[in-house]
Amino acid sequence: MNKSKFIYGLLSLLMFTGCKQEAQFYASKSDRTTVEKHFEEKKSQLPHGNLFQVFEQNMDAWEKDALMFLYAYMPIGDVTDYKGDFYLENVRYTRQAKELMPWGKTIPDDIFRHFVLPVRVNNENLDESRKVFFSELKDRVKDLSLYDAVLEVNHWCHEKVTYTPSDSRTSSPLASVRSAYGRCGEESTFTVAALRSVGIPARQVYTPPAGHIRTITMHG
Numbered sequence: 001m002n003k004s005k006f007i008y009g010l011l012s013l014l015m016f017t018g019c020k021q022e023a024q025f026y027a028s029k030s031d032r033t034t035v036e037k038h039f040e041e042k043k044s045q046l047p048h049g050n051l052f053q054v055f056e057q058n059m060d061a062w063e064k065d066a067l068m069f070l071y072a073y074m075p076i077g078d079v080t081d082y083k084g085d086f087y088l089e090n091v092r093y094t095r096q097a098k099e100l101m102p103w104g105k106t107i108p109d110d111i112f113r114h115f116v117l118p119v120r121v122n123n124e125n126l127d128e129s130r131k132v133f134f135s136e137l138k139d140r141v142k143d144l145s146l147y148d149a150v151l152e153v154n155h156w157c158h159e160k161v162t163y164t165p166s167d168s169r170t171s172s173p174l175a176s177v178r179s180a181y182g183r184c185g186e187e188s189t190f191t192v193a194a195l196r197s198v199g200i201p202a203r204q205v206y207t208p209p210a211g212h213i214r215t216i217t218m219h220g
Helices: 003-021 029-045 061-073 076-081 084-100 109-115 129-141 146-160 173-179 184-197
Strands: 202-207 212-217
Touching (some): 061 084, 184 202
16 A cells, blocks of 8 residues: 555545544434524524524534524523523533533433523523532532432532522522522522533422422433
């Protein structure tokens, strides 16, 4: 084999390996097509103000697809009230959690998209809790099973916030940490944000008869 053929073959192998290992956000092409359609519909509703300028930034395909999913389904108020850089940073921390945590690869795609990736939980102000909580929790849970990680996150939440009734708007997760208290909906919002920060799918549920809010995990 001459030298030029060897180099060409090596380069081809490296290119093939790189393509094969590139992370994909969607397992299904039809899922991506559906999200793209809804994303374009959202853009058509908000044609002014450069609200989608973040998509001009340098990002890989996984980040772009994840960001597109967020924008396609978030409330219009969240598009207008928060900068694109905020959502891109959340996407990147979510990806870190997915790659670092042992359960990251076991979460089904649709569960991950709907119950890990989203920033909003209730009607709280959005904040940088995902970054802060990931930094605090990752070393506490990264070597645990998913079941034990859920328990550990709950223990951590109990260390930070205690129950106090109120009728005000739901406080943000970081505001709950700063005040160290919250009503049931605020404690639940805080816990959902903490679980999602380490890649554990979670959401709120309302329980009868008094309509109290609880947190449930969506996998495992």
